[in-house]
Amino acid sequence: MVKRTSFEGDSCPIARSLDALGDWWSLLIIREALFGLRRFGEFQNKLGMAKNILSVRLRALVDHGILETAPASDGSAYQEYVLTPKGRGTFPILVALRQWSEEFDDHPEEIATILVDREKGRPVKKLEMRAEDGRLLSPADTTLKPRAAPRRRSA
């Protein structure tokens, strides 16, 4: 079995996230879903991807609880794919990816859109990491700690 090394059982939360949405299309599908797309054809059209792999990806996202299928909505007997709370929870990931590109891309002039505050129309600030008490944290201000009280599991 040479599979694609699933990180499902890995104890690293980053690996576990990547297991669900670490492929080439899933985050783009979610991005479009956040934009309001719901139908198979809408995704296929907007993303220009092959229908078979869209089909596989949608099923996987549903299995992971990121999307769920809704019976209808516009009257027709077709099916729709809508984000669950877990799916909408990926928003910060998308923002982080976007901001990284905006900051470091070698050809920023090719980037078509910027994320702005709807009220003022001004770009949003970079994502901030803060401590519980509100202090702004840099990567160096953080560290990893073993999870507290793992009920069972010897070590």
Next chain:
Amino acid sequence: MVKRTSFEGDSCPIARSLDALGDWWSLLIIREALFGLRRFGEFQNKLGMAKNILSVRLRALVDHGILETAPASDGSAYQEYVLTPKGRGTFPILVALRQWSEEFDDHPEEIATILVDREKGRPVKKLEMRAEDGRLLSPADTTLKPRAAPRRRSA
């Protein structure tokens, strides 16, 4: 050409980011590099991945300007891979992935570590998106705007 659909020319900044680090291993390599790993063998050992694909990934990350090779550092004539500023800039992405897993994973008890404020030892807050003036923004408070003044390019 059945390639893996490169998003290099895409105008969506999320797609452009994914083009650089949207595969199964790159972000994990970066994660370890942020932890201080530098040598080929260290990565191979820690991640348990095949050496050939580690080799390919490292080269790709160097090409993307995320890692750079340093001649030595510990005396030996071997080579090291160290993060560039662009590479260190992925930190928020990793934090976002981590927090998503911490919040939504179906088996959170399997997560080994939590990210804490080094000073207090308390978990860091969720990443916050703020407007220029400091207002906390939800996804619904944001919108996408075409990039201003694209020098050239007809539309």
Next chain:
DNA sequence: CCAATTGGTTTTATGATGCAACCACACAAG
């Protein structure tokens, strides 16, 4: 009831991944 659209599945070709074996070079000991 006929035709087109939607929402897929199947088929086939090719690229990517994974494992194992191999190899070149550095370095250390004799």
Next chain:
DNA sequence: CTTGTGTGGTTGCATCATAAAACCAATTGG
């Protein structure tokens, strides 16, 4: 300098995933 060992890869398959296109069933629309 010669042999041995560890580091840092590359090369060969075997297998899996991806992509494009053809095909198909059910749903509309007329």
